[in-house]
Amino acid sequence: MHKQQRILFLSLYTFGLTGGIEKVCRSLTSALHELKNMDAVSQYHCLSMYDENPDPRYIDAGHFTGFNGNRIAFGQKTIREGLKSDIILLSHINLLVFGWLIKKLKPKARIILLAHGIEIWEPLKNWKKRFLQQKTEIWAVSKYTANRVQQQHSIAPHQINILNNCLDPFFDVPQNFEKPTELLERYGLNADQKILYTLTRLSSREQYKGYDQVLAVLKHLPEEIHYVLGGKADALEQKRIQQLINQYGLQHRVTLTGFIADSEITPHFLLADIFVMPSKAEGFGISFIEAAACGCKVIAGNGDGSKDALLNGELGFLIDPTNQKELLKAILEALALPIVRDLQQQKTLNHFAFSNYLHKTQQLLSIS
Incomplete structure (x- = not known):
């Protein structure tokens, strides 16, 4: 040109x-x-x-x-x-x-x-x-x-x-990977606790993100594992999610954060051990690369644009988003793997x- x-x-x-x-x-x-x-x-x-x-x-x-x-x-x-x-x-x-x-x-x-x-x-x-x-x-x-x-x-x-x-040119790429004390205290968690995390818009019109699948398998995971579900919810979806939490008896194992300000995006990723969003209809999924840039292990669906974000599995697990057994297996495998946050971050920066x-x-x- x-x-x-x-x-x-x-x-x-x-x-x-x-x-x-x-x-x-x-x-x-x-x-x-x-x-x-x-x-x-x-x-x-x-x-x-x-x-x-x-x-x-x-x-x-x-x-x-x-x-x-x-x-x-x-x-x-x-x-x-x-x-x-x-x-x-x-x-x-x-x-x-x-x-x-x-x-x-x-x-x-x-x-x-x-x-x-x-x-x-x-x-x-x-x-x-x-x-x-x-x-x-x-x-x-x-x-x-x-x-x-x-x-x-x-x-x-x-x-x-x-x-x-x-990654946004002004995304806060962390230099160290310690879990933020302020967030641990805010949500009543401890630094050794394993934390699953999803960040997305919680919309009654977009029920394809997969967090309901995570809620369904959470009851089969060890009791100490906590799920932080971040993002603003509309009234209908807030009610549906709360009903699922009550139905599965997860009242003390799930935290709904509501809207998360830009200044707290990176700290929330640092709080998590695994970022999990087994979506069925992602065009790409910027949250996946943000999570990986903060060193998180990542689990995503294998039938949409998430594959590009995870470099066809190089940055995390790609699973059938409709298969709860596969999701459960991926979470357990990810928890068992050693955390190499700096390597995960570098691979992400190299590509995104x-x-x-x-x-x-x-x-x-x-x-x-």
Whole structure:
């Protein structure tokens, strides 16, 4: 790509939410910022439909405009900026209409869609499917998502590239691996206790994460093993989880943390011996690489994008997420293995550090 080319990045949220897609948006925003500093691109601008202000760690304010939910103003600015841009990066399938409009008005514009997971796996309206097939490049976060998109929407393989997610450039990679005393005291645990941990959104609409399977097998594990389930829950899911805990008689063996602030993400991973999330529908699973970067042993499902995050088993156990016996066996095997947290961390950084993501983004943009 020639230096004279300009990039426009469109998102729904980049800084206002803390989910996986938003983490990807922050990493890509930071990558564009770094490429500009390297003089690898002449100009870029990021527009967010629902954010108000950027995080200055990731991007200079002059390159970011947030519209705080004003969709009309977002659309108008998108068209104006799009007509001045050569590459349009879309963070979500719901923004495809803007790629379609810009392509109509400026046929030479390069349209690139980020494909994460469930948002792109379902059937699409015919116009979206045709536009993806004929006019769009797709960057998929995992081989699994790439295959699903290719099969579901009949996309030619050469239109899809894989850009694995990475650790956030400002993720707190620990220098030592001691369990945080403050969290042990907060949850009434001791430093020698074996702790299982899951961090995810607890949603009644997304009951595929596998924490209910962990609850089901916990009663077959030694009494001293404790399960910390982290993440904000909606009311329906909170009620369902509590019912399962009561049903299995696990009231004193499970801690529900609720929402965990960014500043406490790494300490919670350090608290855990095993990060376990046998999900059935991960597009990638950034939590897996965050856990591994903190030295945790990891257990994930073997039928989705988790395989990319675990390097096909190099960073942990891949199991059938529907098989409780297999899950129980994996937990027991993981507990029996010696903890080599520094080695686990180094393997993770070798593959998923932000520097690798930046280099791959540069390659995909064909920046010479």
